[in-house]
Amino acid sequence: MKIIVPMAGRGSRLRPHTLTIPKPLIPIAGKPIVHRLVEDITKVLKESVEEIAFIIHKSFGKEVEKDLLAIAQKLGAKGTIYYQNEALGTAHAILCAKDSMQGPVVVAYADTLFRADFTLDQTADSVIWVKAVDDPAAFGVVQLNEKNEIIDFVEKPKEFISDLAIIGIYYFKSAENLRMELQYLLDNDIAKGGEYQLTDALENMKQKGLKFVPGKVEEWMDCGNKNVTVDTNNRMLNFLDKDGEQLVSKTVVIENATIIPPCYIGENVVLKNATIGPNVSVGNHSSIENATIKNSLIQTHAVIKNAALDNAMIGNHAVFNGKFTNVSIGDYSVLE
Template sequence: MKIIVPMAGRGSRLRPHTLTVPKPLIPIAGKPIVHRLVEDIAGVLNQEIEEIAFIIHKDFGDKVPGELIAIAEKLGAKGTIYYQNEPLGTAHAILCAKESMSGPIVVAYADTLFRADFTLDTTADSVIWVKQVDDPSAFGVVQLNDKNEIVDFVEKPKEFVSDLAIIGIYYFKSGETLRSELQYLLDNNVVKGGEYQLTDGLENMKQKGLKFVPGTVDEWMDCGNKNVTVETNSRMLNFLHNDGENLVSANIKNENSTIIPPCFIGDDVELINATVGPNVSLGKGTIVHNSTIKNSLVQTNATIKNATLDNAMIGNHASFDGNFTSISIGDYSVLE
């Protein structure tokens, strides 16, 4: 099994945090989003992962490819890097990894996390992960027949046709078939809104008689903007805490401070006269003095003093000393 991860988007809705760090590498409960994503996919598939192909942008910098390859290697897989330097759509992004599209593959967009417990239907030509939602008009949805097979894909329906939203994770029995269908779109300039769309390729496959079935997830967590990313961090902390995972490093300095679980506390964190939690992630090397923090995500080597934070997101090496509560400051920012 191979996993293809398109992640070349700039993550503009999560600025300023994505000005210096690609969105898929933003940590959730102490691990980058993309790391948690491929781990969870591997857990659901319960199969050996041969290769993980990451599709990134050239502007991500020199360190990112190495970090992504290390993530793949932790799962015992080969890591491969491809580049999409123009935003030409989902089909184009996936096809950038065409050299890795052979045998069974999973395509997963790196801006979403999920929790699921189901057995993959390997008899199907494709499995599309979906989640029931309250407002289908904001999503692409699938329609099912009485055999639980997908018979239609509808993008942001104005009238109700289904409440099963596509979450951006797909299984294909044949990577070669998907590659051929996506190449057809590019060769024949099949575009919508100026972009090559994966759903057009899926529709062509369905018209040829390929069998699509849904794969349902128990939880679907978005990382699109600051507020939902902080919420996703909180939800993930609760899941991991309930799973019995130890999220607090033994290598921290704690003076007259209280940690209210669930929290992720990284190595070399310093807590002095602080109350942290619930639902807080503090990255490695962060310093918190005379502060109360809850429902917040703080990355590495930040300094927080004399603060009361709730629903806050603070970047790497940032420094905050003040009275604002629900803040969002990026890497190396200073507010004192």
């Protein structure tokens, strides 16, 4: 099994945090989004993953590439880097990894996390992960027949067709079939608004009689902007706490401080005269003094003093000293 992760977009809705680091590397409960994503996929597949191909923009730099290759290595897989330097759509992005498209493959966009427990239908040509939503008009949805097979893909339906939204994770039994359909779109310049879309390739495959079935997830967590990313961090902490995962490092220094779980506290964090939690992630080597923090995501090497924070997101190496509450400051920012 292989996993392909298109992630060439920076994530403009999550600025200023994505000005210095791509969105998929923003940590959720102590691990980058993309790390948690591929971990969760391997758990659902219940199969070994031989290769993880990351599709990035060349401008991300060698340090990001090194981090991504390390993520693959931790999962016992070979890591491969491909580049998409022009925003030409989802089909174009996936095809950038065509040299890795052999055998069964999962394609997963690195801006979403999920929780699921189901058995992959090995008889299907493709599985599309979906989640029932309250407002299907805001999403791409699938329509099912009485056999629980996907018979239609509809983008942002104006009238109710289905409430099963496509979350951006797909399984294909044959990566070769997918590659052929994607290449067909590019060769014949089948584009919408200058972009080549995966849904057009899926429709062509369906028309040829390939069997598509849904893979339903229990939880779908977005990381599109600051507020939903903080909320996703909160929800992930609660899942991990229920799973019994150790979330507080043994190297944390606590001086007259209280941790209200669930919280993730990284390596060599110093907490002094502080109340942390619930639902707070604090990255490695951060220092928090004279502060009360809840429902917040704080990255590495941050320094926070004299603060009362709620629904906050603080970047790497940021310094915050004050009494502001609902804040979002990026890497290396200073507010004091």
